[in-house]
Amino acid sequence: MDEEKDVQRRKKEAAGWAKQLARERLAAKQAAGQTEQPLEETKTQSKDDLALAKKKAAEAAKAKAAELRKQKEGAAGDKAGKTEDGLALAKKKAAEEAKAAALEKRKAPQAEGGNKETSEEDIALAKKKAAAAAKAKAAALAKKKAAAAGEGAEDDIAKQKALAAAKAKAAAAAKAKALAKQQAGGTAGESEGDLAKEKAKAAAAAKAKSVGNPLEEAEKEDAPSPNQPLLDKYVRMIRERLGGDVLEEAYINRLAKDVPTLVVKKDSYYKVAEFLKYNEQLRFDYLSELHGTDFQTHMEVYVHLYSYQNRQPVALKVKIDRDKPEIASLVPLWQGANWPECEAYDLLGIRFQGHPNLIRIFLGENWVGHPLRKDYEPYDVEV
Structure with a gap:
């Protein structure tokens, strides 16, 4: 870019010189009496002079650019030479230092006192490493063995399951064979004996199949439930809105798919159920189960609810007096509680206050007693 500018500048200077030269020649000719020279000839000479001047200026610019390029290349070569000289010098110094260090290291074992102590320290450090x-x-090897043992345990469980399935299949085949033999005229004693053996085998297979990995079961019980945050949320909302004395207990039922379970007081049973249904954040709009249980010391009513809005479950439990088993009906909140409450009334004698039509649906109104009570005695022993 600088070279082009320089060429343009020199061209302009050459044009100026040519014009000046033409003017001077014209003035000289006029002074010598040659003013009668035609104008066209004068213009032609001026153009020739201008072209000549431009050519000289271009050649001068090219020469200068070539000289400048040569200088730059020479400077770069000098710099590279200096860099190579410096690198060679640095390599030489490094070699000399390495040689001196090797010499000192060779002399070290021959030294006494402190040098020997240093050598001993180096040996101790090497032993420690x-x-x-x-x-x-060893730790990596132990970890690898533990992983292999875990895989072996999984293989053993798979083998046990396969063995149990094979035993069950064999039991079914043997049972079918015994029945066929019995139908073909075999002795009853032999058939009964075969059936007993096959039953024993099937029971053993079922027992082996039910035995799981104790370590996995213990870890599962110790692990926090995924529904624990739901239980904490329900308890917090109920205590904030209804008071801290409405709940007796709250826990995760591990035996029922980790359902959050709320044990409420008898006088707060309907109030808590109503809150669970109509609260905008909870919306437990479906009652899937309701049943009663006799624990001899008391009775319990267990209700399972589900929120389709949040896809979350909750269980509601209340303890009632066994001698006077009465509790509020949930039919005004969920129509699905109608027949389950009638069933609990029929089989356990629990009366649901506010039920629209509490009747016995299995045994009839004239039946004496309630069969699911622990102290139930049949009125007619032959029935």
Whole structure:
């Protein structure tokens, strides 16, 4: 870019010189009496002079650019030469230092006193590093063995399951064979004996199949439930809105798919159920189950609710007096509670206050007693 500017500048200077030269020649000719020279000839000479001047200026610019390029290349070569000289010098110094260090190291074993102590310290450090490496290697090997043992345990469980399935299949085949033999005229004693053996085998297979990994079961019980945050949320909302004395207990039922369970007081049963249904954040709009249980010391009513809006479950439990088993009906809140409450009334004698039509649906109104009570005695022993 600088070279082009320089060429343009020199061209302009050459044009100026040519014009000046033409003017001077014209003035000289006029002074010598040659003013009668035609104008066209004068213009032609001026153009020739201008072209000549431009050519000289271009050649001068090219020469200058070539000289400048040569200088730059020479400077770069000098710099590279200096860099190579410096690199060679640095390599030479490094070699000399390495040689001196090797010489000192060679002399070190021959020294006495402190040098010997240094050597002993180096040996001790090397031994310590070797011991640490051996421990790390042993730990890695133990980890690998543990992983292999875990895989072996999984293989054993798979084998047990396959064995149980095979035993069950064999039991079914043997049972079918015994029945066929019995139909073909075999003795009853042999058939009964075969059936007993096959039943024993099937029971053993079922027992083996039901035995799981105790370690996995213990870890599962100790692990926090995924529904624990739901239970905490329900308890917090109920205590904030209805008071802290409406709940007796709250826990995760591990035996029922980790359902959050709320044990409420008898006088707060309907109030808590109503809150669970109509609260905008909860919306438990479906009652899937309701039943009663006799614990001899008391009775319990268990209600399972589900929120289709949030896809979340909750269980509601209340303890009632066994001698006078009465509790509020949930039919005004969920129509699905109608027949389950009638069933609990029929079989346990629990009366649901506010039920629209509490009747016995299995045994009839003239039946004496309630069969699911622990102290139930049949009125007619032959029935």
